Amino acid sequence: MKAVDFSWVAGATLEQASQKAKAGSKIIAGGQSLGPMLNLRIAQPDALVSIAGLALLRGATENDTDVTIGACVTHAQIADGLVPDIGSQILPRIAENIAYRAVRNRGTIGGSLCHADPAADWVTTLLALGASVVIAGADGTRLVALRDFFRGAFRTCLAPGEILQAVRIPKLNDGQKFGYYKACRKPGEFAHAMAAVLQMKKTTRVVIGAMGAIPLIFEGDEATLQSIAPAFTARAGGIDDVTRHMQLIAVKRAFEKLSA
Amino acid sequence: MNEISFHVNGKPITAEITPRTHLADYLRESLCLTGTHLGCEHGVCGACTLLVDGEPTRSCITYAVACAGRDIRSIEGLEHDVVMAALRTAFSAEHALQCGYCTPGMLVTARDIVRRLPDADDDRIRLELAGNLCRCTGYNGIVRAIRRVLDLRLNFETVPVDRVSEMAPIETATTKPILKIAKPIQPTGDGLRQTLSFAVPRDILWRALQDPALVASCVPGATILSIAQTHITGEMAVAFGPIQGKFNGSADVTYGDYEGTVLGEGQDKISKTKLTAKAFFSVTEADVSSSVLALTINYSLRGALAQFARGPVVQAFADEIAGIVGQTLQAKLSGSGTMIAPKRLSAFRLAGLVFWRWLRKLLNLAS
Numbered sequence: 001m002k003a004v005d006f007s008w009v010a011g012a013t014l015e016q017a018s019q020k021a022k023a024g025s026k027i028i029a030g031g032q033s034l035g036p037m038l039n040l041r042i043a044q045p046d047a048l049v050s051i052a053g054l055a056l057l058r059g060a061t062e063n064d065t066d067v068t069i070g071a072c073v074t075h076a077q078i079a080d081g082l083v084p085d086i087g088s089q090i091l092p093r094i095a096e097n098i099a100y101r102a103v104r105n106r107g108t109i110g111g112s113l114c115h116a117d118p119a120a121d122w123v124t125t126l127l128a129l130g131a132s133v134v135i136a137g138a139d140g141t142r143l144v145a146l147r148d149f150f151r152g153a154f155r156t157c158l159a160p161g162e163i164l165q166a167v168r169i170p171k172l173n174d175g176q177k178f179g180y181y182k183a184c185r186k187p188g189e190f191a192h193a194m195a196a197v198l199q200m201k202k203t204t205r206v207v208i209g210a211m212g213a214i215p216l217i218f219e220g221d222e223a224t225l226q227s228i229a230p231a232f233t234a235r236a237g238g239i240d241d242v243t244r245h246m247q248l249i250a251v252k253r254a255f256e257k258l259s260a
Numbered sequence: 261m262n263e264i265s266f267h268v269n270g271k272p273i274t275a276e277i278t279p280r281t282h283l284a285d286y287l288r289e290s291l292c293l294t295g296t297h298l299g300c301e302h303g304v305c306g307a308c309t310l311l312v313d314g315e316p317t318r319s320c321i322t323y324a325v326a327c328a329g330r331d332i333r334s335i336e337g338l339e340h341d342v343v344m345a346a347l348r349t350a351f352s353a354e355h356a357l358q359c360g361y362c363t364p365g366m367l368v369t370a371r372d373i374v375r376r377l378p379d380a381d382d383d384r385i386r387l388e389l390a391g392n393l394c395r396c397t398g399y400n401g402i403v404r405a406i407r408r409v410l411d412l413r414l415n416f417e418t419v420p421v422d423r424v425s426e427m428a429p430i431e432t433a434t435t436k437p438i439l440k441i442a443k444p445i446q447p448t449g450d451g452l453r454q455t456l457s458f459a460v461p462r463d464i465l466w467r468a469l470q471d472p473a474l475v476a477s478c479v480p481g482a483t484i485l486s487i488a489q490t491h492i493t494g495e496m497a498v499a500f501g502p503i504q505g506k507f508n509g510s511a512d513v514t515y516g517d518y519e520g521t522v523l524g525e526g527q528d529k530i531s532k533t534k535l536t537a538k539a540f541f542s543v544t545e546a547d548v549s550s551s552v553l554a555l556t557i558n559y560s561l562r563g564a565l566a567q568f569a570r571g572p573v574v575q576a577f578a579d580e581i582a583g584i585v586g587q588t589l590q591a592k593l594s595g596s597g598t599m600i601a602p603k604r605l606s607a608f609r610l611a612g613l614v615f616w617r618w619l620r621k622l623l624n625l626a627s
Contacts, residue, residue: 001301008262008279008325026502028326034502035321036302039282043502048279050326059427070427076315082423100391101372102309102316116501134430143432154501166430187390 003038010050014057014136014163020049023160027051029072029111032103033120057110057165060084067091068134068168071110079104086129087172087260094125094180100188110164113146116214118153119190124209125180127217128196131169137162150214172260174201179257181250182210193246195254197223206254208232208247211239225255262325268293269337277324284308284319287334295335295364299393306392309365310334314419316372335364342416343371343409350405358396366392370406375416382407455554462551466518466543469553490514496526507535518543534562 011017021027025047028034037043051057057072062084069083077083078095085091098104098112098121112122113133131146138161149156158164172178182194194209204223209215222231228251233244261276268291277286282301287293287310296319299305303321310319311333319334338344347370350356357363366389373380373388380388385403394402458465481497490513498505509526519542526535539557546552 002285003280003282003323005278005280008323010325010328031323031326032303032318032321035282035318035323036304037502038280039302039321042505045502052326053328055425056427059425061427061429063429068427068430070424073424077424080421082421100306101388102306102318102369102391103303105312105315105317106322134432141430141432154503166427187387 001039004041004044006038006045007047008050009047010053014051014054014165017049017051017054018136018138018161018163020047021161021163022047025049025160027114027163029057029108029114030074030106031111032099032107033111033115033117051163052108062171064171065173066168066170068166069109070166071114071164072108073110075099075104075107075109075112076101078109086169087176087178090129090172090178090259091169094121097121097182097187103188109167113149113167114156114158114164116150116152116154116156117190118212118214119194119210121180121182121191121194123150124194124207124215125196126167126169127209127215128180128198128205128207129169129178130198130205131167133164134166134168135162136165141165143168147217152213175260176200177258177260179254179259181253181257183246183250193243193250195247195250197251197254197258199258206251208236208251210247211236225252264325264328266327266329267331269333279323279325281324282320283310283312283317283322283324283327283332286324287319287332293334293336297361297364299361304393305362305365306369307362307365309368309392311338311368316368335367338367338371341371342414343374346409346412346414347371347374347405350408351402354401354405354408356397356401356405357394362392362394362396366394366402370402370409373406374409374414375418378410378413380406380410385410455552457546457550457552459550461549462518462543462545465551465553469520469541469543470515505533507533509535 009017009020011020017027024045026034026043026045026049028048028050029052031038031052034043038045052072054072057070060067060069060073060083062068067084067086069078073083075095075098079092079098081089081092083091095104099107109122110133112120113126116123127146127150132143133146133149135142135144135158137159144157151157177199178197179199180194180196182191184191191210196207196209198205203220206218206223206228207215208218216232216235218228218231218235221227229248232247232251236244236247239247261278263274264277265272265274267273268287273291275290277290281289284296284298287296288298296310297307298320299307301308301320303318306318308319309316311317312322312327312330314331314333344367347367351363351367351370356366369389369392373385377384377388382403385406386399389399389402389406482494483496484492484494486493491510492513493510494508496507496509498507505528507526507528509524511522511524513522514520519540522537522539522541524535524537524539527533528535537557539555541556542554544552544554
């Protein structure tokens with residue numbers, strides 16, 4: 001239960017952190033998911049590059065259409081309403097149910113996305129909300145839609161040296177509504193089923209997470225309460241009946257929770 | 261060793277600390293502040309909860325070097341805190357502890373509830389306590405103790421919390437998708453199945469599969485250490501995202517009439533994870549010049565790695581590996597010579613050379 005020996009570098013600037021983040025090293029923000037993996041020696045990096053101290057990553061901003069949140073803003077800060085929201089209490093309600101308060105105090109929104117755990121709250125909800133990530137690398141910054149960011153469970157498109165700088169989330173508009181539900185055996189535990197729904201003017205998007213791979217995204221004709229069951233069964237493959245039932249109940253409850 | 265300065269219970273400290281030392285170990289081993297308890301050491305039980313800059317923090321998954329410039333307060337440093345004093349009395353009065361192991365973490369979390377949620381009802385108290393495990397009390401006493409202190413409506417100093425700072429807008433170039441979302445995987449309930457077609461006669465495919473090493477090399481990340489007839493020992497490296505493992509183990513291959521089985525088991529020494537797997541393969545003739553290999557693989561994973569790589573995650577990952585192995589094998593056997601880009605999986609990178617060697621052998625056998 002002790003991590004392997006690694007070196008620790010606290011990046012003074014984003015550029016410096018990016019230069020230090022070579023193959024074999026790992027970027028660490030709050031370390032609330034990486035920490036357990038390190039202690040269990042499931043992850044054995046040569047070096048950790050800390051970005052938690054970078055003021056650049058700890059701010060937030062908004063314009064008429066989006067909210068942009070720095071990668072190192074914590075779940076607790078979002079839960080406490082210390083960043084702009086995209087609707088009425090949407091981001092705080094997601095944040096306040098992530099793990100436990102002590103974990104939320106250190107865990108970050110950017111770290112959660114980079115960790116890409118299929119059962120993470122932000123992974124599923126921000127996919128539904130159509131968020132993008134700002135990625136800083138040697139050649140400047142680029143904006144990548146979140147649905148193109150994830151490559152699989154625990155894997156993203158980040159290249160060595162690239163750092164997720166911020167998350168851009170569109171504000172709800174024009175009668176859009178959002179709903180989210182997750183099923184956990186105990187509050188704060190990994191979810192066994194989760195679904196997020198974004199109801200837009202002409203279409204609806206349903207995202208089902210806590211699966212083996214990245215969450216499944218359903219849009220258009222598939223994304224209604226009536227048609228989601230066959231669509232999900234077709235795309236989820238040979239999952240067991242209990243899991244299928246739980247996931248579909250999560251979808252139903254996410255629809256029930258739709259609000260602006 | 262990194263030189264770090266912080267405050268512990270109000271005292272400034274500068275020390276050389278190894279990066280892998282977590283905060284709880286540093287406090288306990290170097291400062292003899294043994295009031296901070298360690299239970300699970302991976303952020304689940306809450307026994308190690310203490311305050312960093314006034315906020316409850318898991319000291320087992322917070323490295324000491326990550327606390328430069330911070331104000332750390334362990335249970336020992338809260339002796340004169342007005343809320344903590346009331347909680348100590350209430351915990352005692354309400355039988356909120358028995359063995360006392362969870363108590364330091366419980367008290368720190370309880371203090372946070374009292375200060376942050378003055379109007380909490382009992383359900384909210386229970387919800388907030390979800391991250392602190394107690395195996396003695398059944399929690400009733402703890403909830404009553406916190407209720408009692410909330411009802412006292414104590415006066416305590418609060419520090420105003422600021423909104424996060426305004427960030428300058430970021431100019432970005434919108435780029436095209438780097439990689440499309442992977443096709444949905446179709447795992448079966450009882451393991452994974454792959455059916456692969458080869459543009460070689462059945463006997464050639466079957467002869468290629470008679471080499472046990474070849475069969476074992478179907479697993480990416482595998483390195484063969486020894487082969488004694490049908491008994492193979494070797495290692496298998498697994499890496500996806502931050503998760504890494506290296507399994508040492510053995511496999512036995514048995515052959516029947518155009519079919520066979522592989523029984524394997526391995527252990528990742530570091531994470532103490534055990535893997536057992538059983539594969540069944542059969543070769544059928546499609547026509548004179550082509551054949552079909554059917555593979556069914558069942559496996560189970562136990563131990564630390566299984567805890568993080570939860571069932572469905574392992575399944576999806578294994579399916580992905582199997583799919584790519586199948587395609588690679590197919591390409592090699594049918595002589596197209598095109599290697600499916602192995603860079604997609606780090607397991608492949610680790611296995612790259614070994615994999616190539618066996619693929620070449622397969623190619624020679626098949627042609």
